[in-house]
Amino acid sequence: MDEYLGYKGYIARILREIGAEVGDRIRISTEKRIFEGILMPREALYGEKPFIIIKLDNGYNIGIRISGKEKIEVLEKRKKRIVKTHIFRKQKKDLPRIVLLSTGGTIVSKVDYETGAVKPALSVDELLEWIPEISNIAFIDAKEILSVFSEDITPSHWEKIASEIYNEMINGVDGVVIAHGTDMMAYTAAAMAFAIKNKPVPIVFVGAQRSSDRPSTDSAFNLKAAFLVAAKAPFAESVIVMHGETSDTYALAHRGVKVRKMHTSRRDAFQSINDYPLAIIYPDKNEVKIINKIIEFRDKDKDPILENKFDDKVVMIKAYPGFQPEIIDLLVDKGFHGIIIEGSGLGHISNRVIDSIKRAIEEEIPVVMTSQCLFGRVNMHVYSTGRKLLSVGVIPGSDMLPETAYVKLSWILGSKTRDLKEIRRLMTTNIVGEINSRLTINLYPRWPI
Amino acid sequence: MDEYLGYKGYIARILREIGAEVGDRIRISTEKRIFEGILMPREALYGEKPFIIIKLDNGYNIGIRISGKEKIEVLEKRKKRIVKTHIFRKQKKDLPRIVLLSTGGTIVSKVDYETGAVKPALSVDELLEWIPEISNIAFIDAKEILSVFSEDITPSHWEKIASEIYNEMINGVDGVVIAHGTDMMAYTAAAMAFAIKNKPVPIVFVGAQRSSDRPSTDSAFNLKAAFLVAAKAPFAESVIVMHGETSDTYALAHRGVKVRKMHTSRRDAFQSINDYPLAIIYPDKNEVKIINKIIEFRDKDKDPILENKFDDKVVMIKAYPGFQPEIIDLLVDKGFHGIIIEGSGLGHISNRVIDSIKRAIEEEIPVVMTSQCLFGRVNMHVYSTGRKLLSVGVIPGSDMLPETAYVKLSWILGSKTRDLKEIRRLMTTNIVGEINSRLTINLYPRWPI
Numbered sequence: 001m002d003e004y005l006g007y008k009g010y011i012a013r014i015l016r017e018i019g020a021e022v023g024d025r026i027r028i029s030t031e032k033r034i035f036e037g038i039l040m041p042r043e044a045l046y047g048e049k050p051f052i053i054i055k056l057d058n059g060y061n062i063g064i065r066i067s068g069k070e071k072i073e074v075l076e077k078r079k080k081r082i083v084k085t086h087i088f089r090k091q092k093k094d095l096p097r098i099v100l101l102s103t104g105g106t107i108v109s110k111v112d113y114e115t116g117a118v119k120p121a122l123s124v125d126e127l128l129e130w131i132p133e134i135s136n137i138a139f140i141d142a143k144e145i146l147s148v149f150s151e152d153i154t155p156s157h158w159e160k161i162a163s164e165i166y167n168e169m170i171n172g173v174d175g176v177v178i179a180h181g182t183d184m185m186a187y188t189a190a191a192m193a194f195a196i197k198n199k200p201v202p203i204v205f206v207g208a209q210r211s212s213d214r215p216s217t218d219s220a221f222n223l224k225a226a227f228l229v230a231a232k233a234p235f236a237e238s239v240i241v242m243h244g245e246t247s248d249t250y251a252l253a254h255r256g257v258k259v260r261k262m263h264t265s266r267r268d269a270f271q272s273i274n275d276y277p278l279a280i281i282y283p284d285k286n287e288v289k290i291i292n293k294i295i296e297f298r299d300k301d302k303d304p305i306l307e308n309k310f311d312d313k314v315v316m317i318k319a320y321p322g323f324q325p326e327i328i329d330l331l332v333d334k335g336f337h338g339i340i341i342e343g344s345g346l347g348h349i350s351n352r353v354i355d356s357i358k359r360a361i362e363e364e365i366p367v368v369m370t371s372q373c374l375f376g377r378v379n380m381h382v383y384s385t386g387r388k389l390l391s392v393g394v395i396p397g398s399d400m401l402p403e404t405a406y407v408k409l410s411w412i413l414g415s416k417t418r419d420l421k422e423i424r425r426l427m428t429t430n431i432v433g434e435i436n437s438r439l440t441i442n443l444y445p446r447w448p449i
Numbered sequence: 450m451d452e453y454l455g456y457k458g459y460i461a462r463i464l465r466e467i468g469a470e471v472g473d474r475i476r477i478s479t480e481k482r483i484f485e486g487i488l489m490p491r492e493a494l495y496g497e498k499p500f501i502i503i504k505l506d507n508g509y510n511i512g513i514r515i516s517g518k519e520k521i522e523v524l525e526k527r528k529k530r531i532v533k534t535h536i537f538r539k540q541k542k543d544l545p546r547i548v549l550l551s552t553g554g555t556i557v558s559k560v561d562y563e564t565g566a567v568k569p570a571l572s573v574d575e576l577l578e579w580i581p582e583i584s585n586i587a588f589i590d591a592k593e594i595l596s597v598f599s600e601d602i603t604p605s606h607w608e609k610i611a612s613e614i615y616n617e618m619i620n621g622v623d624g625v626v627i628a629h630g631t632d633m634m635a636y637t638a639a640a641m642a643f644a645i646k647n648k649p650v651p652i653v654f655v656g657a658q659r660s661s662d663r664p665s666t667d668s669a670f671n672l673k674a675a676f677l678v679a680a681k682a683p684f685a686e687s688v689i690v691m692h693g694e695t696s697d698t699y700a701l702a703h704r705g706v707k708v709r710k711m712h713t714s715r716r717d718a719f720q721s722i723n724d725y726p727l728a729i730i731y732p733d734k735n736e737v738k739i740i741n742k743i744i745e746f747r748d749k750d751k752d753p754i755l756e757n758k759f760d761d762k763v764v765m766i767k768a769y770p771g772f773q774p775e776i777i778d779l780l781v782d783k784g785f786h787g788i789i790i791e792g793s794g795l796g797h798i799s800n801r802v803i804d805s806i807k808r809a810i811e812e813e814i815p816v817v818m819t820s821q822c823l824f825g826r827v828n829m830h831v832y833s834t835g836r837k838l839l840s841v842g843v844i845p846g847s848d849m850l851p852e853t854a855y856v857k858l859s860w861i862l863g864s865k866t867r868d869l870k871e872i873r874r875l876m877t878t879n880i881v882g883e884i885n886s887r888l889t890i891n892l893y894p895r896w897p898i
Contacts, residue, residue, distance in 0.1 A: 271896045441714070
């Protein structure tokens with residue numbers, strides 16, 4: 001069947017006839033409306049329906065149904081900087097080999113205007129067409145391993161993602177970039193920190209706060225920074241690379257176990273809590289500057305160990321005034337396996353709840369205390385409530401984020417042990433940087449006044 | 450019975466004999482040990498047991514049991530700045546009348562070294578002895594209305610605190626200062642914002658991150674700042690006044706519905722989220738500088754309205770990967786009255802949970818979406834998960850803190866209505882500044898790198 005720029009049949013014929021190329025500005029006049037925009041290549045994901053894809057001036061791509069009665073004309077030839085897809089197939093094989101694993105999310109999303117569905121695929125060609133500089137950083141491969149919104153990711157997805165990363169490491173990749181929705185990215189980045197031991201190369205999570213078909217997208221900046229880290233950083237940790245501030249000046253690599261999404265919409269939503277970021281990245285200078293202590297160094301001779309089972313019967317609860325003790329009782333009765341409390345202050349919850357917590361622990365359900373303050377460290381020796389909680393067996397979470405404690409407990413129960421004593425030992429031991437024993441009192445942001 | 454500096458019997462006699470005064474450095478030599486420290490007055494709270502109270506060089510007060518065999522001597526006379534208690538009884542009656550209501554917590558705690566129990570009482574005399582400058586700011590009265598750790602405060606305590614404040618307002622007080630434990634202070638401050646309508650004067654919450662018998666205490670600085678705000682501020686809102694930075698330079702008054710305890714131990718733990726603080730306070734200059742828009746102005750002619758019922762069957766849950774939908778089902782089955790979700794990003798929770806949420810709403814249980822990012826605003830129109838949640842009736846929480854949304858829903862259900870439509874209207878309407886409709890994207894702190 002006739003094919004041209006990915007289009008087929010009648011549309012391929014007419015586009016070839018008028019000499020249209022990807023990147024040309026074209027006009028399509030239907031009976032009702034006139035559309036103008038940049039001709040986009042036809043991708044498999046759009047199926048075989050008779051649509052032409054153009055990028056409108058507002059940055060959105062739309063698919064226009066072609067019946068045969070439309071007038072289609074080229075208004076302006078593409079600018080030189082837009083280069084055809086296929087020339088990028090010639091990658092430089094001596095560069096570090098980086099694999100991009102897509103799981104879904106805004107960074108790789110394209111709205112399919114036929115179905116309204118988000119298609120989270122991004123091919124190597126598309127990526128290199130979009131961010132040509134990456135071809136000077138790495139020799140890349142791309143795979144779609146999942147296609148879910150990050151809010152729908154579960155511990156079983158963590159197992160799948162860890163397996164895929166592990167396989168790439170075994171195959172000798174020089175770094176892994178994971179495209180992931182931002183909502184739950186920090187949880188997955190923490191999960192990967194625990195799930196693969198003895199990492200030879202970095203695992204770099206990257207996302208976007210604004211989708212790639214919007215003019216204000218942060219996708220390209222973040223992706224380039226992520227590839228720089230995957231290719232060049234001296235560490236082999238699970239990190240999140242995102243904008244460091246709102247403008248395109250630098251990105252930050254945050255340790256996956258010490259990072260949190262702190263804003264619903266800003267580009268610099270991800271921030272390290274109780275730790276400095278691991279590195280500042282200046283994409284325009286191709287520079288990765290280390291600014292914190294590295295825990296795991298890059299070393300391709302290391303053999304990774306996969307420990308990717310996560311228990312999905314762990315719950316997080318938050319202390320609030322009037323917290324109902326019966327909620328703990330219900331969770332125990334229903335057979336949940338572990339409880340993370342986001343306590344108040346130095347690690348407290350109402351004394352009314354202590355009996356229920358005691359019962360949970362007597363039934364071999366580990367209960368871990370973190371703080372909803374987020375910044376600072378749990379210290380349960382200062383006040384009597386804390387001491388009582390310790391005396392019934394609550395495990396203090398030190399300066400761990402509640403989210404990281406949740407992931408860690410889920411991992412311990414799934415991959416390590418269900419023995420309460422050993423759980424306590426592991427939860428209170430720093431494994432991959434999740435507990436920062438150094439004085440972190442100054443790691444507190446400055447609020448605007 | 451013989452009495453001297455609050456001491457009685459034998460101890461009073463010996464202290465008078467050696468000419469000891471409060472503030473003198475004394476030495477007590479027992480058979481086993483020698484103690485040196487500053488002589489403290491004997492307070493009623495220590496009972497009548499034979500103890501002398503001294504402040505050690507490390508800042509802690511201890512009670513030393515006196516059997517009669519000890520040698521007690523004055524080493525150094527008190528410095529002039531330490532003034533006797535009773536002269537403060539002469540308060541200036543033309544100053545604004547401020548009442549200090551104690552609920553408990555570190556700021557008014559004194560460890561009773563006989564029993565180890567914390568005594569959260571603070572008399573006017575003690576307060577003025579401790580912070581003499583307050584006598585130039587206000588004519589004060591002090592009452593202990595509760596004596597609980599803040600982690601044990603429940604919605605029924607909110608009702609009590611609101612009644613007490615209301616009574617003081619009715620009696621014509623010029624401002625109310627509430628001493629409160631810091632753990633749950635933000636929740637109570639938010640509750641008071643809703644519970645008293647048409648406030649004539651400010652409600653000023655104050656606490657301490659370090660107890661008042663430690664040298665590093667922030668109690669005095671915070672209390673002076675709180676009294677300045679209660680006496681002088683032009684607003685009549687429920688605010689929290691605490692250190693603005695770690696040193697004793699300025700305090701901040703945060704709107705009670707927009708503030709959160711963000712650090713387990715720093716003095717400047719309280720920070721405004723998605724809003725500026727209402728005022729900067731410079732205690733050394735007796736200055737209260739307004740830096741944000743005032744919503745309720747001070748006006749003693751206003752008649753306050755008490756709406757202090759809070760529903761204690763509201764729950765807060767947090768979205769996490771693998772959140773178990775059955776938790777929502779359990780809460781519905783158990784007859785809870787309202788659910789606040791701390792969703793991810795712009796206001797999401799896994800699509801797996803939507804059916805359970807739908808069922809909850811069908812059973813007339815309001816479900817409100819906030820964001821665990823804390824900064825920024827819920828926007829449920831951007832992604833399909835958000836749109837689905839809206840379509841089943843989830844109420845979007847705008848830029849409200851999860852904690853404030855919890856307090857507000859509890860208040861609406863207790864004091865206003867259980868009609869779902871009206872709940873939605875109230876939850877999405879700004880009442881006391883809890884929803885900030887202005888662009889808050891720049892109200893984001895700067896993290897250290």
